[in-house]
Amino acid sequence: MPKKTKSKKTKKKKIATRARKPGEAPKNAFYAQSGGVTAVINASACGLIETARKHKNRIGKVYAGRNGIIGALTEDLIDTSKESAATIRGLRHTPSGAFGSCRYKLKSLEQNRREYERLIEVFKAHNIGYFFYNGGGDSADTCLKISQLSETMGYPIKAIHVPKTVDNDLPITDNCPGFGSVAKYIAISTREASFDVASMAKTSTKVFVIEVMGRHAGWIAAAGGLASTDDTPIPIVILFPEVEFDQKKFLAKIDAMVRKHGYCSVVVSEGVHYADGKFLAESGLKDAFGHSQLGGAASVIAGMIQSELGLKNHWAVADYLQRSARHIASKTDVDMAYAMGKAAVQFALKGHNSVMPTIDRISNKPFKWKVGMAPLNKVANVEKMMPDNFISKDGFGITKRCRNYMEPLIKGEDYPPYKNGMPQYVRPKNIAVKKKLDSRFKL
Amino acid sequence: MPKKTKSKKTKKKKIATRARKPGEAPKNAFYAQSGGVTAVINASACGLIETARKHKNRIGKVYAGRNGIIGALTEDLIDTSKESAATIRGLRHTPSGAFGSCRYKLKSLEQNRREYERLIEVFKAHNIGYFFYNGGGDSADTCLKISQLSETMGYPIKAIHVPKTVDNDLPITDNCPGFGSVAKYIAISTREASFDVASMAKTSTKVFVIEVMGRHAGWIAAAGGLASTDDTPIPIVILFPEVEFDQKKFLAKIDAMVRKHGYCSVVVSEGVHYADGKFLAESGLKDAFGHSQLGGAASVIAGMIQSELGLKNHWAVADYLQRSARHIASKTDVDMAYAMGKAAVQFALKGHNSVMPTIDRISNKPFKWKVGMAPLNKVANVEKMMPDNFISKDGFGITKRCRNYMEPLIKGEDYPPYKNGMPQYVRPKNIAVKKKLDSRFKL
Numbered sequence: 001m002p003k004k005t006k007s008k009k010t011k012k013k014k015i016a017t018r019a020r021k022p023g024e025a026p027k028n029a030f031y032a033q034s035g036g037v038t039a040v041i042n043a044s045a046c047g048l049i050e051t052a053r054k055h056k057n058r059i060g061k062v063y064a065g066r067n068g069i070i071g072a073l074t075e076d077l078i079d080t081s082k083e084s085a086a087t088i089r090g091l092r093h094t095p096s097g098a099f100g101s102c103r104y105k106l107k108s109l110e111q112n113r114r115e116y117e118r119l120i121e122v123f124k125a126h127n128i129g130y131f132f133y134n135g136g137g138d139s140a141d142t143c144l145k146i147s148q149l150s151e152t153m154g155y156p157i158k159a160i161h162v163p164k165t166v167d168n169d170l171p172i173t174d175n176c177p178g179f180g181s182v183a184k185y186i187a188i189s190t191r192e193a194s195f196d197v198a199s200m201a202k203t204s205t206k207v208f209v210i211e212v213m214g215r216h217a218g219w220i221a222a223a224g225g226l227a228s229t230d231d232t233p234i235p236i237v238i239l240f241p242e243v244e245f246d247q248k249k250f251l252a253k254i255d256a257m258v259r260k261h262g263y264c265s266v267v268v269s270e271g272v273h274y275a276d277g278k279f280l281a282e283s284g285l286k287d288a289f290g291h292s293q294l295g296g297a298a299s300v301i302a303g304m305i306q307s308e309l310g311l312k313n314h315w316a317v318a319d320y321l322q323r324s325a326r327h328i329a330s331k332t333d334v335d336m337a338y339a340m341g342k343a344a345v346q347f348a349l350k351g352h353n354s355v356m357p358t359i360d361r362i363s364n365k366p367f368k369w370k371v372g373m374a375p376l377n378k379v380a381n382v383e384k385m386m387p388d389n390f391i392s393k394d395g396f397g398i399t400k401r402c403r404n405y406m407e408p409l410i411k412g413e414d415y416p417p418y419k420n421g422m423p424q425y426v427r428p429k430n431i432a433v434k435k436k437l438d439s440r441f442k443l
Numbered sequence: 444m445p446k447k448t449k450s451k452k453t454k455k456k457k458i459a460t461r462a463r464k465p466g467e468a469p470k471n472a473f474y475a476q477s478g479g480v481t482a483v484i485n486a487s488a489c490g491l492i493e494t495a496r497k498h499k500n501r502i503g504k505v506y507a508g509r510n511g512i513i514g515a516l517t518e519d520l521i522d523t524s525k526e527s528a529a530t531i532r533g534l535r536h537t538p539s540g541a542f543g544s545c546r547y548k549l550k551s552l553e554q555n556r557r558e559y560e561r562l563i564e565v566f567k568a569h570n571i572g573y574f575f576y577n578g579g580g581d582s583a584d585t586c587l588k589i590s591q592l593s594e595t596m597g598y599p600i601k602a603i604h605v606p607k608t609v610d611n612d613l614p615i616t617d618n619c620p621g622f623g624s625v626a627k628y629i630a631i632s633t634r635e636a637s638f639d640v641a642s643m644a645k646t647s648t649k650v651f652v653i654e655v656m657g658r659h660a661g662w663i664a665a666a667g668g669l670a671s672t673d674d675t676p677i678p679i680v681i682l683f684p685e686v687e688f689d690q691k692k693f694l695a696k697i698d699a700m701v702r703k704h705g706y707c708s709v710v711v712s713e714g715v716h717y718a719d720g721k722f723l724a725e726s727g728l729k730d731a732f733g734h735s736q737l738g739g740a741a742s743v744i745a746g747m748i749q750s751e752l753g754l755k756n757h758w759a760v761a762d763y764l765q766r767s768a769r770h771i772a773s774k775t776d777v778d779m780a781y782a783m784g785k786a787a788v789q790f791a792l793k794g795h796n797s798v799m800p801t802i803d804r805i806s807n808k809p810f811k812w813k814v815g816m817a818p819l820n821k822v823a824n825v826e827k828m829m830p831d832n833f834i835s836k837d838g839f840g841i842t843k844r845c846r847n848y849m850e851p852l853i854k855g856e857d858y859p860p861y862k863n864g865m866p867q868y869v870r871p872k873n874i875a876v877k878k879k880l881d882s883r884f885k886l
Contacts, residue, residue: 037642039635067645095635097642104646184864192482192538192767195868199480199540202510203547208763229865296742298760316762317741320651324635328770330864410864421627421773421853422672425638 026058027129029348030072031080032065033097033164034135034142038178039185039326040337041164042098044134046091047341048162049080053088058349063126063433067100069133069142073115073441075122077433090426092338093416095326098428104443106142109149116149118441123150123157125436130158130348134341136165136176140356141380147354160344161356161376164337166323168219171382172374173358177340178323180333180409183223185325186212186267187410189318190227194234194265197314201263207254207305207313208265211281211298213322215271217386218242220322224267225398226406235264236397239301241271242386243395245280251308253396258311266305268297327423331412336369343371367408469501470572472791473515474523475508476540476607477578477585481621482628482769483780484607485541487577489534490784491605492523496531501792506569506876510543512576512585516558516884518565520876533869535781536859538769541871547886549585552592559592561884566593566600568879573601573791577784579608579619583799584823590797603787604799604819607780609766611662614825615817616801620783621766623776623852626666628768629655629710630853632761633670637677637708640757644706650697650748650756651708654741656765658714660829661685663765667710668841669849678707679840682744684714685829686838688723694751696839701754709748711740770866774855779812786814810851 029052033041045064052059064078065071071078078099080088091098106115123131133143140161147159163170168179190210197208214220218240228234235257239245257264273279281297298315305313336359343357356379360372390402398406416423472495476484488507495502507521508514514521521542523531534541549558566574576586583604590602606613611622633653640651657663661683671677678700682688700707716722724740741758748756779802786800799822803815833845841849859866 033642037639070645094638096638100645101642102646103643187864188770188866189764189768191865191868192769193763195537195539196480196763196767199476199544200546202513202543203545210764226865229863231862232865232868232870296739299739299742314762315760316764317758317760318764319757319759320636320639321632321653321759321761321764324639325632326635327631332864407863412864413858413861415856415858418856419674420672420850421630421775421855422634422669422675423631425634425675427675 025127026056026060028060028127029062029130029132030065030077030123030128031062031132032068032072032134033099033101034068034133034139035101035103036166036323037097037101038164038166038323039095039181039329040177040334041134042091042094042096043334043337044162044164044177044341045098046088047338048132048345049088051342051345055345055349059130059345060127063128064099066430066432068102068104069106070102070104070443071100072119072122073443075435075437075441077126078430079433080428082431083428087426087428092334093326093414094425095324098426099430105138106145109145116145117153119146120150120153120155122437124155126433128157130160132160132162132344134162134164136167137170137379137381137383140170140376144354144376144380147376158348158351158353160348160352161379162340162344163356163358166213166220167217169217169383169385171379171384173356174361174369175359175409177333177337179219180330180336181325182213182220182322183226183406184330184410185322185328186220186223186318187226188328190224190236190265190267191232191234193316194227194236197263197265204312205314206258206263206311209268209298209302209313209315210265211268211270211296211315211317214241214269216241216383218269218391219386221267221269222386222390222398222402223406226403226410227265235261237264237266238396238398239266239268239272240391240395241269241273242391244275245272247304251304254305254311255309266301268301270297272297326416326425329414330410331414332409334414339371347373364404364408367411468570469499469503471503471570472505472573472575473508473520473566473571474505474575475511475515475577476542476544477511477576477582478544478546479609479766480540480544481607481609481766482538482624482772483620483777484577485534485537485539486777486780487605487607487620487784488541489531490781491575491788492531494785494788498788498792502573502788503570506571507542509873509875511545511547512549513545513547513886514543515562515565516886518878518880518884520569521873522876523871525874526871530869530871535777536769536857537868538767541869542873548581549588552588559588560596562589563593563596563598565880567598569876571600573603575603575605575787577605577607579610580613580822580824580826583613583819587797587819587823590819601791601794601796603791603795604822605783605787606799606801609656609663610660612660612826612828614822614827616799617804617812618802618852620776620780622662623773623779624768625656625663625765626669626849627773627853628765628771629663629666629761630669631771633667633679633708633710634675634677636759637670637679640706640708647755648757649701649706649754652711652741652745652756652758653708654711654713654739654758654760657684657712659684659826661712661834662829664710664712665829665833665841665845666849669846669853670708678704680707680709681839681841682709682711682715683834683838684712684716685834687718688715690747694747696837697748697754698752709744711744713740715740769859769868772857773853774857775852777857782814790816807847807851810854
């Protein structure tokens with residue numbers, strides 16, 4: 001088990017804890033989920049709420065934003081204290097965002113100061129002293145700004161960002177909770193479908209294509225490479241958004257793979273594009289009714305393999321399945337997501353502000369990690385790309401270095417409970433907190 | 444545990460067992476996998492080979508056809524006796540066809556008698572007295588013909604068909620091994636993605652579309668309905684191949700669902716078609732390069748929802764993932780698949796011929812079943828359609844009757860072993876049996 005205590009580095013940076021004065025009501029906390037949800041973002045919520053419940057003398061209630069930050073802006077808060085311990089515990093094994101998420105990016109302070117002021121106003125009205133924001137790069141930025149503005153406005157708030165994104169693109173942290181489970185899903189699905197196509201290849205399907213998420217970076221596509229291991233080698237061709245698509249080179253690669261192995265699998269990122277930057281998925285698909293077709297890099301690749309090489313193929317688009325597949329989540333990922341939520345509360349209680357808990361890798365074999373801490377001004381608006389040396393020389397595979405990084409992240413299974421063959425995911429009651437402000441806020 | 448002994452009915456029909464004479468070498472068996480593979484067809488192979496190994500005095504070796512029946516025609520036999528007990532045991536948790544399958548339909552006896560004669564010739568050369576064919580309706584027909592012809596040719600063979608098909612379209616048997624696991628995968632995936640879209644619906648995606656297999660019958664699409672249960676209701680719209688697609692009615696249904704619930708999920712069968720019989724998936728998709736696009740009912744539906752209702756949506760195509768997802772196979776399905784392979788050997792040893800083991804449902808609550816037996820002339824070329832009363836009145840959902848039928852089939856989990864986060868599927872060595880015939884056979 002990894003140690004989840006703070007690192008030496010964070011110890012050095014430890015700032016003074018402001019203890020509550022006797023008789024003072026403990027501040028409440030606000031928690032919101034932001035952006036695309038994952039199989040394990042609720043595990044972070046679980047870690048956060050369970051830890052807060054252990055410190056009732058310091059943290060009053062945890063209010064969740066209904067549909068993320070929108071819930072704060074519209075004063076639509078959920079009282080998580082109304083949820084049973086069993087429901088909160090159940091969040092650990094429930095995919096998606098249990099309180100609702102949103103795609104709503106706050107504008108800059110200069111452009112829309114009133115949004116930030118409104119947040120502080122709502123926090124003040126509900127005696128909220130802790131702001132926990134569970135998201136990616138954008139929400140880290142929002143979190144930082146709220147912390148800064150709250151100081152200026154004389155209502156200081158401890159703002160802690162909780163990392164989450166399947167895109168794995170946050171800096172400093174070794175990886176982002178959510179990524180490990182997508183990676184595991186894609187690796188397993190690619191292995192299973194490859195076994196299938198291998199069985200069929202003699203007389204039928206010879207190429208299987210799977211489209212995966214990742215518009216800007218090939219982290220998820222790279223995970224397809226984990227399907228093939230020394231004890232179970234599989235011919236896999238990966239199309240990364242980092243590598244300009246070259247149709248001729250690609251088709252030559254497929255042709256060679258099928259000649260050698262009888263079949264192959266292709267993992268194509270939705271973000272794959274031509275040299276001129278045009279996405280494969282935006283190849284102007286229209287159906288017979290003139291409806292524009294939404295994306296589909298896999299179908300473009302499949303069409304190409306069929307028409308240019310004459311090879312029968314099948315294609316799948318994993319879409320939401322990959323990021324919601326809690327049934328096969330990575331235990332490592334679940335543990336990390338939980339630890340991030342827990343650490344966020346611990347950091348806040350120690351008086352930290354404008355920080356994000358991180359995952360710090362200690363060693364690969366055996367895999368060890370611990371919780372670290374990063375200042376938000378180093379996190380906000382910084383996108384971590386996949387290192388060049390994770391992609392093999394020919395541009396179609398992953399390197400040993402990539403494998404060493406990724407394999408620990410998919411390790412372990414953490415099955416949800418089942419009833420009558422179906423996973424039992426929880427749905428909190430999500431009871432609203434009574435509004436205290438007269439004003440209504442227009443988004 | 445269901446009793447896997449033969450039913451009373453089969454007892455009555457029991458025919459005389461031809462005991463091996465002293466000194467006579469036991470006949471070998473031939474086993475082949477046919478058509479599209481499944482998550483559990485290897486579990487049938489496992490049941491068959493493990494059972495045969497317990498009767499070495501009656502059955503010599505089990506030879507498998509490399510790539511199905513093609514392996515018999517070309518005398519390319521695999522000696523399964525070279526595989527360790529661990530490998531054979533591992534087949535139970537390995538998806539796909541471990542010996543290779545094929546899409547190769549033997550012509551009728553009148554059209555291509557030489558193919559059937561060739562099979563008998565190969566069987567004779569390798570002292571094969573048992574023919575086990577693991578497949579769907581076509582292979583049941585082949586199995587029947589081989590049995591008949593072998594009698595005529597004076598080299599009688601016990602021909603037993605082992606049911607397998609994700610399409611669930613074989614008659615007499617309650618269900619087909621392979622179907623339960625696809626159903627479970629689709630039910631779980633639909634539930635998980637529905638949780639995801641529910642989280643995002645406030646500001647982003649409102650409809651999730653998943654395309655599933657089933658060109659002629661909506662068995663698999665119906666399984667999407669299992670995602671919603673009394674304790675976890677989910678707004679789901681199912682598009683069955685049995686119901687002519689009516690765009691206006693469909694869009695009105697989606698609009699109503701989203702108004703009421705804020706979001707909904709659509710499960711669309713690849714076989715959905717318009718009143719004139721034209722598949723949605725064949726709506727003449729072309730990309731910017733003029734490549735014809737291969738299918739995609741989901742993208743057609745998604746485009747329609749976007750352009751006509753202006754609702755943001757996401758779509759997935761499950762394709763091979765659904766039938767190879769051994770990681771979340773139904774335990775009931777695995778048990779049944781194994782039982783079918785085991786029963787096939789037991790039937791052969793009892794002297795039965797031209798039959799198929801079946802799954803006979805005894806009761807729903809508690810779910811009980813036993814192994815039965817069906818004569819192949821009642822199975823071959825008969826396609827079982829989904830009963831009308833499985834589809835709800837409005838054509839977009841499943842009935843209680845359908846649910847009662849399907850729920851037991853997805854019950855139980857049967858996880859494969861994992862190593863470093865990946866399922867450990869076996870690959871037999873597949874060592875060839877030395878050829879005995881001079882002649883080569885042209886397919």
